[in-house]
Amino acid sequence: xxxxxxxxxxxxxQAWIAQQDxxxxxxxxxxxxxxxxxxxxxxxxxxxxxxxxxxxxxxxCFDDHxxxxxxxxxxxxxxxxxxxxxxFGRGWFDEGSDGIEAAPPxxxxxxxxxxxxxxxxxxxxxxxxxxxxxxxxVEDAVVLLDELQAHLVRCIGGPEEP
Numbered sequence: 625x626x627x628x629x630x631x632x633x634x635x636x637x638q639a640w641i642a643q644q645d646x647x648x649x650x651x652x653x654x655x656x657x658x659x660x661x662x663x664x665x666x667x668x669x670x671x672x673x674x675x676x677x678x679x680x681x682x683x684x685c686f687d688d689h690x691x692x693x694x695x696x697x698x699x700x701x702x703x704x705x706x707x708x709x710x711x712f713g714r715g716w717f718d719e720g721s722d723g724i725e726a727a728p729p730x731x732x733x734x735x736x737x738x739x740x741x742x743x744x745x746x747x748x749x750x751x752x753x754x755x756x757x758x759x760x761x762v763e764d765a766v767v768l769l770d771e772l773q774a775h776l777v778r779c780i781g782g783p784e785e786p
Contacts, residue, residue: 643690644670644686645670647670647686647692647762648660648670648672648686650762650766651672651684651692651762651765651766651769652672654766654769654770654773655674655680655769655770655772655773656773657674657675657676658672658673658674658684658769659672659673659674660672661673661683667683667685667693668685668686668687668688668693669685670685670686671683671684671685671686672684672685674696676776677698678698678700678780679698679699679700679703679776679780680696680697680698680699680772680776681696681697681698682694682695682696682697682698682754683695683696684765684769686762690761690762691758691759691760691761692757692759692760692761692762692764692765693756693757693758693759693760694755694756694757694760694765694768694769695754695755695756695757696754696755696756696772697746697752697753697754698752698754699752699753699754699755699772700751700752700753700779700780701724701725701727701747701748701751701752701753702725702751702779703772703775703776703779703780704724704725704745704753704755704772704775705723705724705725705726705727705753706725706775706779707768707771707772707774707775708723708724708745708755709723709724709725710771710775711767711768711771716734724745724747724753727745727747728747729747729748729749730746730747731744731745731746731747732744732745732746732747733745739759739760739761739764740759741757741758741759741760741761741764742756742757742758742759743755743756743757743758744756755768
């Protein structure tokens with residue numbers, strides 16, 4: 625490889641690592657308790673996990689294309705419902721015009737044609753819910769994490785902002 629191309633690739637690689645690190649900082653700031661996993665993670669790196677029993681557990685990862693996956697479970701249904709209503713409004717998916725908070729047990733999906741993001745929400749019979757957002761931007765993931773944290777604090781007294 626030519627020396628100028630090698631230097632340019634090195635600079636690109638350093639910028640990419642800095643972008644990944646910045647995403648990790650943003651995710652952790654939005655949801656306290658979300659911590660970076662050591663490699664190998666079994667998925668994309670960086671990958672972060674959170675375990676807050678009765679509130680939320682799961683992971684966030686940042687892929688090689690600059691997209692994020694948020695995969696959380698064990699969230700109180702009302703908390704996730706309120707979070708999604710603030711972000712998307714009520715009735716953002718066809719099957720539940722009253723929102724996730726009032727949705728019966730089941731799986732609800734939505735695909736964003738503009739960004740190619742995919743959303744899957746599962747409502748359980750025990751009034752908990754899970755959310756898997758795939759291929760979302762860092763910005764969209766941080767908005768969800770931040771709003772979820774705000775609702776957890778309001779609804780069940782989760783940890784306050786640091």
